[in-house]
Amino acid sequence: MFAAALNRQTRRPGPEVILGERVPEPVLWLIEYNDGLRASVLELNGAVSEWTGAWRYRSGRKIVSTQFWTQEARPAAHFTLRLQAAERMMFSGKPSWNVERTLMSSGLLDALLLSKLKSQTRRVTPYLQFGYQPMWRWQQPPPPPVGRPWGEQ
DSSP states (O other): OHHHHHHTOTTOOOTTOOHHHHOSSOEEEEEEOTTSOEEEEEEOBTTBOSEEEEEEOTTSSOEEEEEEOOOOSBTOGGGHHHHHHHHHHHHHSSOSSOHHHHHHHHHHHHHHHHHHHTTTOOOOOGGGOOOOOOOOOOOOOOOOOOOBOGGGO
Protein backbone atom coordinates (compact mmCIF):
# COMPACT_ATOMS: atom_id res chain seq x y z
CA MET A 1 0.00 0.00 0.00
CA PHE A 2 2.93 2.31 0.67
CA ALA A 3 4.14 1.91 -2.91
CA ALA A 4 0.63 2.51 -4.27
CA ALA A 5 0.28 5.75 -2.29
CA LEU A 6 3.80 6.93 -3.14
CA ASN A 7 3.24 6.24 -6.83
CA ARG A 8 0.25 8.63 -6.78
CA GLN A 9 2.64 11.51 -6.07
CA THR A 10 3.04 13.70 -9.15
CA ARG A 11 6.30 15.10 -7.73
CA ARG A 12 7.59 11.92 -6.14
CA PRO A 13 11.20 11.47 -5.14
CA GLY A 14 13.37 9.75 -7.75
CA PRO A 15 14.85 6.29 -7.29
CA GLU A 16 18.14 7.82 -6.19
CA VAL A 17 16.49 9.37 -3.12
CA ILE A 18 16.86 7.39 0.08
CA LEU A 19 13.79 8.25 2.16
CA GLY A 20 15.63 7.62 5.44
CA GLU A 21 18.08 10.39 4.56
CA ARG A 22 15.43 12.87 3.38
CA VAL A 23 13.04 12.27 6.30
CA PRO A 24 14.89 12.78 9.58
CA GLU A 25 11.78 12.22 11.71
CA PRO A 26 9.12 10.08 9.99
CA VAL A 27 5.91 9.67 11.96
CA LEU A 28 3.59 6.67 11.73
CA TRP A 29 0.12 6.97 13.22
CA LEU A 30 -1.78 3.69 13.80
CA ILE A 31 -5.54 3.90 14.32
CA GLU A 32 -7.86 1.05 15.32
CA TYR A 33 -11.58 1.68 14.96
CA ASN A 34 -14.23 -0.18 16.98
CA ASP A 35 -15.70 -1.77 13.84
CA GLY A 36 -12.36 -3.42 12.99
CA LEU A 37 -11.10 -0.87 10.47
CA ARG A 38 -7.40 -0.21 10.84
CA ALA A 39 -5.74 2.88 9.39
CA SER A 40 -2.15 4.07 9.20
CA VAL A 41 -0.96 7.57 8.44
CA LEU A 42 2.69 8.03 7.52
CA GLU A 43 4.28 11.49 7.55
CA LEU A 44 7.28 11.82 5.26
CA ASN A 45 7.96 15.53 5.65
CA GLY A 46 11.06 16.42 3.71
CA ALA A 47 10.58 13.79 1.00
CA VAL A 48 7.05 14.28 -0.30
CA SER A 49 4.90 17.36 -0.76
CA GLU A 50 1.51 15.93 -1.71
CA TRP A 51 -1.27 14.11 0.15
CA THR A 52 -1.91 10.59 -1.09
CA GLY A 53 -3.60 7.53 0.32
CA ALA A 54 -4.08 3.84 -0.40
CA TRP A 55 -6.36 1.18 0.97
CA ARG A 56 -6.90 -2.52 0.67
CA TYR A 57 -10.34 -4.03 0.34
CA ARG A 58 -11.52 -6.61 2.84
CA SER A 59 -10.75 -9.43 0.40
CA GLY A 60 -7.07 -8.50 0.82
CA ARG A 61 -6.33 -8.57 -2.88
CA LYS A 62 -7.37 -5.23 -4.34
CA ILE A 63 -5.33 -2.11 -3.45
CA VAL A 64 -6.51 1.32 -4.61
CA SER A 65 -4.83 4.70 -4.21
CA THR A 66 -5.70 8.35 -4.70
CA GLN A 67 -4.25 11.82 -4.38
CA PHE A 68 -5.89 14.56 -2.29
CA TRP A 69 -5.56 17.92 -3.97
CA THR A 70 -5.00 21.14 -2.05
CA GLN A 71 -4.41 24.51 -3.64
CA GLU A 72 -1.23 25.82 -2.09
CA ALA A 73 -1.35 29.12 -3.98
CA ARG A 74 -3.88 31.75 -3.02
CA PRO A 75 -6.87 31.74 -2.79
CA ALA A 76 -6.38 28.28 -1.16
CA ALA A 77 -9.58 26.90 -2.67
CA HIS A 78 -9.46 23.72 -0.59
CA PHE A 79 -10.99 25.76 2.27
CA THR A 80 -13.86 27.08 0.15
CA LEU A 81 -16.33 24.28 0.92
CA ARG A 82 -15.69 24.54 4.67
CA LEU A 83 -16.26 28.31 4.54
CA GLN A 84 -19.46 27.81 2.56
CA ALA A 85 -20.71 25.36 5.22
CA ALA A 86 -19.94 27.85 8.02
CA GLU A 87 -21.75 30.59 6.11
CA ARG A 88 -24.76 28.29 5.51
CA MET A 89 -24.90 27.56 9.25
CA MET A 90 -24.79 31.27 10.15
CA PHE A 91 -27.62 32.14 7.77
CA SER A 92 -29.84 29.13 8.52
CA GLY A 93 -29.10 28.71 12.24
CA LYS A 94 -28.70 24.97 11.60
CA PRO A 95 -25.39 23.09 11.72
CA SER A 96 -23.91 22.00 8.40
CA TRP A 97 -22.83 18.69 9.95
CA ASN A 98 -23.29 16.80 13.19
CA VAL A 99 -21.36 18.00 16.21
CA GLU A 100 -20.38 14.35 16.67
CA ARG A 101 -18.35 14.58 13.47
CA THR A 102 -16.28 17.40 14.94
CA LEU A 103 -15.89 15.50 18.23
CA MET A 104 -14.78 12.37 16.37
CA SER A 105 -12.12 14.11 14.26
CA SER A 106 -10.80 16.44 16.97
CA GLY A 107 -10.86 13.64 19.58
CA LEU A 108 -8.89 11.35 17.27
CA LEU A 109 -6.35 14.06 16.51
CA ASP A 110 -5.98 14.81 20.24
CA ALA A 111 -5.34 11.12 21.01
CA LEU A 112 -2.76 10.85 18.22
CA LEU A 113 -0.87 13.94 19.34
CA LEU A 114 -0.93 12.83 22.99
CA SER A 115 0.43 9.46 21.91
CA LYS A 116 3.29 11.16 20.09
CA LEU A 117 3.97 13.41 23.08
CA LYS A 118 4.03 10.44 25.47
CA SER A 119 6.54 8.21 23.64
CA GLN A 120 4.05 6.67 21.22
CA THR A 121 1.95 5.05 23.92
CA ARG A 122 -1.36 3.48 22.94
CA ARG A 123 -4.30 5.76 23.72
CA VAL A 124 -7.70 4.27 24.51
CA THR A 125 -10.56 6.59 23.59
CA PRO A 126 -13.81 5.45 25.25
CA TYR A 127 -15.13 9.01 24.84
CA LEU A 128 -15.18 8.42 21.08
CA GLN A 129 -17.50 5.39 21.31
CA PHE A 130 -20.75 6.79 19.98
CA GLY A 131 -22.78 6.50 16.86
CA TYR A 132 -24.36 9.11 14.66
CA GLN A 133 -25.96 9.50 11.27
CA PRO A 134 -23.93 11.81 9.02
CA MET A 135 -25.83 14.74 7.52
CA TRP A 136 -23.12 15.78 5.07
CA ARG A 137 -22.86 14.20 1.65
CA TRP A 138 -19.79 14.56 -0.53
CA GLN A 139 -20.18 16.17 -3.91
CA GLN A 140 -17.71 16.97 -6.64
CA PRO A 141 -16.31 20.46 -5.97
CA PRO A 142 -16.26 23.06 -8.72
CA PRO A 143 -13.04 23.62 -10.67
CA PRO A 144 -10.50 25.59 -8.63
CA PRO A 145 -9.83 29.24 -9.33
CA VAL A 146 -6.53 30.17 -10.92
CA GLY A 147 -3.91 30.20 -8.19
CA ARG A 148 -1.59 33.08 -7.53
CA PRO A 149 1.75 32.63 -5.77
CA TRP A 150 1.78 33.85 -2.17
CA GLY A 151 4.45 36.46 -2.99
CA GLU A 152 2.14 38.24 -5.42
CA GLN A 153 -0.63 38.85 -2.87
